[in-house]
Amino acid sequence: MSTEMREPSRAAGAPPGATGGTRDKPLGTMVAVVAAAIGAIYGYDSGSIGGALIFLKSDYHLSTLWVSVITSIVVFGSLVGAAFGPRMANSLGRHRTMLLVAVGFAAFAALSAAPWGVWWLTAVRLMLGVTIGLSTVVAPVFISEFAADHNRGKLGTAYQFFTSAGVVISLLVAWALSDSESWEAILGISAVPALVVAVALLRFPDSPRWYAMRGRHAEALATLRRIDSRADVQAQLNAIRADLEEGEQGRFREIFTRRYARATFFVIAFGFFVQITGTNTILYYSPMIFEKAGFGKASDSILMSALVQLIAVLGVAVSMVMVDRWGRRPPLLIGTVGVIVGHAVMTGVFLSGHLGGATGYLAVAGIGLFYVGFYLGIGSLIWVYTGEAFPARLRSVGAAALLLSDFVANLIATFAFPVVLESVGGAAGFGAFAVLSVVALVFLWKMAPETKGRSLEDIRGYWDNGGRWVAQAARSGPGR
Numbered sequence: 001m002s003t004e005m006r007e008p009s010r011a012a013g014a015p016p017g018a019t020g021g022t023r024d025k026p027l028g029t030m031v032a033v034v035a036a037a038i039g040a041i042y043g044y045d046s047g048s049i050g051g052a053l054i055f056l057k058s059d060y061h062l063s064t065l066w067v068s069v070i071t072s073i074v075v076f077g078s079l080v081g082a083a084f085g086p087r088m089a090n091s092l093g094r095h096r097t098m099l100l101v102a103v104g105f106a107a108f109a110a111l112s113a114a115p116w117g118v119w120w121l122t123a124v125r126l127m128l129g130v131t132i133g134l135s136t137v138v139a140p141v142f143i144s145e146f147a148a149d150h151n152r153g154k155l156g157t158a159y160q161f162f163t164s165a166g167v168v169i170s171l172l173v174a175w176a177l178s179d180s181e182s183w184e185a186i187l188g189i190s191a192v193p194a195l196v197v198a199v200a201l202l203r204f205p206d207s208p209r210w211y212a213m214r215g216r217h218a219e220a221l222a223t224l225r226r227i228d229s230r231a232d233v234q235a236q237l238n239a240i241r242a243d244l245e246e247g248e249q250g251r252f253r254e255i256f257t258r259r260y261a262r263a264t265f266f267v268i269a270f271g272f273f274v275q276i277t278g279t280n281t282i283l284y285y286s287p288m289i290f291e292k293a294g295f296g297k298a299s300d301s302i303l304m305s306a307l308v309q310l311i312a313v314l315g316v317a318v319s320m321v322m323v324d325r326w327g328r329r330p331p332l333l334i335g336t337v338g339v340i341v342g343h344a345v346m347t348g349v350f351l352s353g354h355l356g357g358a359t360g361y362l363a364v365a366g367i368g369l370f371y372v373g374f375y376l377g378i379g380s381l382i383w384v385y386t387g388e389a390f391p392a393r394l395r396s397v398g399a400a401a402l403l404l405s406d407f408v409a410n411l412i413a414t415f416a417f418p419v420v421l422e423s424v425g426g427a428a429g430f431g432a433f434a435v436l437s438v439v440a441l442v443f444l445w446k447m448a449p450e451t452k453g454r455s456l457e458d459i460r461g462y463w464d465n466g467g468r469w470v471a472q473a474a475r476s477g478p479g480r
């Protein structure tokens with residue numbers, strides 16, 4: 001047996017905590033769960049502003065413009081974080097970047113609870129947004145590079161499950177604190193779980209692909225063995241090394257070359273459609289939307305917002321079950337149809353002119369249907385496709401490109417929606433979302449591949465062959 005095939009020991013440079021034994025719990029699952037918990041904090045920080053805004057508007061006498069600024073500034077920060085995310089994930093490593101994200105969430109959540117005025121809150125939320133941008137680049141990559149092929153879809157959607165759970169928790173906390181009107185506690189409480197996640201991350205190694213990028217092959221082998229002790233880890237490492245042969249670290253300009261053009265177009269458009277169809281906009285302003293729909297009491301509008309987010313968790317849970325059984329495309333397309341119907345219901349609610357009572361509960365049903373469809377499909381599967389679309393050295397760059405597009409759409413929709421809601425009305429806003437969702441459905445029908453059970457390297461071949469699997473391309477022949 002060659003030296004390269006022998007069991008790597010700790011003295012040979014195995015990663016922290018690696019024993020190489022088969023008694024270890026599956027490392028990929030443990031890492032994915034802890035990394036996905038970052039999603040819960042992201043979800044909490046995203047949802048908490050919706051509950052806090054009702055009380056912030058009163059305390060700081062916020063105009064509609066200031067509501068837009070305070071809400072959307074975190075999205076602008078996310079753009080910055082997503083832009084720097086790939087370089088940090090490649091140079092510092094996935095693991096160290098995840099640690100920075102957890103510590104950043106703790107620090108900026110705590111600082112946002114300081115009642116030092118609207119400018120202070122805006123500045124802190126900008127930095128919180130930078131942290132969010134980093135997390136949404138590195139966490140899906142971290143998860144996908146630890147997950148085995150057979151459960152990568154399930155572990156990838158776990159990130160969105162935790163995110164949705166965090167949103168629900170944030171709104172329930174806001175509802176529980178609505179009598180005290182303590183927006184400071186609503187915004188600051190997530191600092192505690194962020195610190196817990198940071199401590200939990202300390203025990204894990206970096207991903208095998210990152211170790212291979214750095215030439216640390218013994219550590220890559222040890223980590224691969226802990227992910228799946230029954231797998232041929234040497235063959236896996238050889239495949240990873242072959243995938244990295246063209247260079248260590250990808251650059252943004254590389255994903256715009258002809259070879260990667262189709263994959264790049266897909267992920268950028270996918271990211272844009274995820275947000276321009278309204279998910280975060282509705283989340284941020286759902287208490288305001290329900291106030292407009294007839295729930296005049298602050299606690300009632302926050303509770304209805306929590307209810308629809310709880311329904312959304314059901315969509316994520318169904319997606320987690322379906323994605324590695326039925327594949328990616330069925331939940332993706334069925335969910336997008338649900339998004340369209342949900343927007344159509346909301347358009348009808350605001351067109352009726354009779355807001356309150358039964359119509360108010362119809363609005364709850366419409367937004368609930370939107371979120372079930374969204375998280376059944378594109379809201380969950382964006383994280384799966386983010387981890388699958390590019391080879392290892394370009395994976396974090398591709399994730400950043402998708403998320404930059406996502407954040408641009410989020411910024412546009414989030415900044416514009418309060419103005420539309422106040423000046424034109426809810427029917428125009430939700431009608432526009434419905435039309436954009438139809439365009440998204442057509443795009444996904446044409447472009448989204450079925451990647452169930454495929455290795456990351458096999459999926460790379462699909463995009464390299466112009467949207468055809470390698471066997472299909474071979475049957476068709478050149479020029480056909």
